[in-house]
Amino acid sequence: MNEIMAAQEKFAELIRSEYERIERMKADQEVKDFSKLDKIVVGILPGDGIGPIIMKQALRVLNTLVKEEIAAGKIELREIEGMTIENRAAKLQSLPDEVFEEVKKCDVIIKGPMVTPRAGEPWPNLLSANSLLRRGLELFAAVRPIRIPDKGIDWTFFRENIEGEYIWGNKGIQVNEDLAVDFKVQTKQGSERIARQAFEFARKNGKKNVTIVTKANIVKLVDGNFIKAVRKVGEEYPEIEIQERLVDAMSAKMLDPEFNKGIEVIVLPNLYGDIVTDIAAEHQGGLGTASSSNIGNQYAMFEAIHGTAPFLINHGRGDYADPCSLIRAVGMMLAHIGYGDRKEKLERALDICTVTERKLVVTTDKDGASAAEFTDYLIDTIESL
Ligand code: IPM
Ligand code: MN
Numbered sequence: 001m002n003e004i005m006a007a008q009e010k011f012a013e014l015i016r017s018e019y020e021r022i023e024r025m026k027a028d029q030e031v032k033d034f035s036k037l038d039k040i041v042v043g044i045l046p047g048d049g050i051g052p053i054i055m056k057q058a059l060r061v062l063n064t065l066v067k068e069e070i071a072a073g074k075i076e077l078r079e080i081e082g083m084t085i086e087n088r089a090a091k092l093q094s095l096p097d098e099v100f101e102e103v104k105k106c107d108v109i110i111k112g113p114m115v116t117p118r119a120g121e122p123w124p125n126l127l128s129a130n131s132l133l134r135r136g137l138e139l140f141a142a143v144r145p146i147r148i149p150d151k152g153i154d155w156t157f158f159r160e161n162i163e164g165e166y167i168w169g170n171k172g173i174q175v176n177e178d179l180a181v182d183f184k185v186q187t188k189q190g191s192e193r194i195a196r197q198a199f200e201f202a203r204k205n206g207k208k209n210v211t212i213v214t215k216a217n218i219v220k221l222v223d224g225n226f227i228k229a230v231r232k233v234g235e236e237y238p239e240i241e242i243q244e245r246l247v248d249a250m251s252a253k254m255l256d257p258e259f260n261k262g263i264e265v266i267v268l269p270n271l272y273g274d275i276v277t278d279i280a281a282e283h284q285g286g287l288g289t290a291s292s293s294n295i296g297n298q299y300a301m302f303e304a305i306h307g308t309a310p311f312l313i314n315h316g317r318g319d320y321a322d323p324c325s326l327i328r329a330v331g332m333m334l335a336h337i338g339y340g341d342r343k344e345k346l347e348r349a350l351d352i353c354t355v356t357e358r359k360l361v362v363t364t365d366k367d368g369a370s371a372a373e374f375t376d377y378l379i380d381t382i383e384s385l
Contacts, residue, residue, distance in 0.1 A: 007173045007181070014168055018185065021167075025189040028138055031297045032107070034337045042333065043106030044079045049308025051112025054323040057375040058110065062330045064379050065342040075337075078106060085115040085123060094126040100136060108333055109133075109301040112326065113308045127170055130303075134161050139294035139301055140190065141197045142273060143332075146280040146290070151255060155280070156207075157266045158198040159273025161294055163190045164222075166270050186222035186269065191229035197295065198230075198267040199237040210234065212244045213268040213276060226269055247272045251279055281305060288322045288364075291329040293336065300336050302329040312364060322362040323371045324354065327378070349381040357381075 034040060046052040069075045080102045088094055103109060114130065117123035142159035165184050172182035198210055212230050214223035227244065234242045243262060253259040268276065281290035287306040294301040304325035312318050335343040360369035360377045
């Protein structure tokens with residue numbers, strides 16, 4: 001009986017904290033206008049493993065694309081120290097306070113992959129730094145583009161980035177040895193704001209379809225409410241058609257032209273978005289080819305979606321890691337702060353270097369080009385455009 005009361009009390013505490021978060025979401029309506037800033041500060045978090053190696057190359061590309069703006073002081077690149085697994089473990093803080101203070105002084109962040117320790121690894125059991133940054137900066141939209149031109153696929157995923165299984169992820173209740181309970185949480189505010197991002201994107205980019213992916217046949221309440229919220233926001237965008245897919249079928253059949261008919265913009269809850277975007281990235285050419293933006297009203301963070309690649313580091317092949325994911329993240333960042341033309345230039349150069357010309361190819365083996373050699377080639381190509 002005591003067990004039940006203890007679990008009830010913990011649950012009540014969680015619900016109370018959610019009321020407060022909902023009030024904060026209601027208050028967080030103002031959107032930062034980058035065109036009104038004299039200077040945009042880009043914070044750099046290199047991360048762990050191959051992170052610093054590919055970040056170095058991504059920054060060379062960034063310096064090439066906005067050389068003049070940096071020289072004129074319109075864009076400042078600011079490296080933030082201390083966000084390494086060694087420092088985080090020593091402090092027993094996944095996102096050390098002093099690092100987070102520096103992060104909040106920036107406008108946007110470029111982030112390399114970071115270690116999230118798992119049980120059995122020689123690090124303390126820290127929380128995911130990624131989740132903490134997303135939550136701390138209210139980065140509620142993970143925007144993940146996937147292009148597979150020969151299959152006619154040009155999709156943009158809008159993954160809700162804070163709620164679902166993630167928001168109380170480390171707050172589950174171990175009632176007793178036999179029984180554990182985790183939670184899935186969805187708020188109306190959280191669902192509506194991701195929906196709005198998806199529809200706005202669709203409208204601005206001439207897309208005609210928003211597809212909602214859930215498991216609403218089973219997860220009746222939170223997925224059902226998610227659909228309701230998306231459809232309600234969708235009423236303000238009558239020119240955009242809405243369709244629904246179930247997440248299991250979407251995972252299995254996303255390449256089937258009958259099944260994926262009409263899909264352009266996809267909006268989905270957090271965990272489904274995590275899994276489905278990995279599958280889609282594999283079809284695109286591998287996790288290493290994909291990048292993601294994490295967008296909030298005030299801040300935004302741009303990253304690769306792969307991990308720290310300990311396998312490459314342990315085999316002495318870190319310098320041969322593919323920097324393209326983080327380089328693409330740089331492109332997304334530039335578009336977000338108002339330099340869409342530079343992103344397009346970068347995309348054109350990447351198409352030449354990785355699809356049409358391919359003078360140098362990164363294989364992540366020593367027989368391929370190193371990250372630095374590939375980036376030399378890419379920068380030469382950008383400068384020739
Ligand atoms: C991602 C990652 C993260 C997630 C991890 C690192 C917390 O897999 O960005 O997709 O699960 O969201
Ligand atoms: Mn993931």
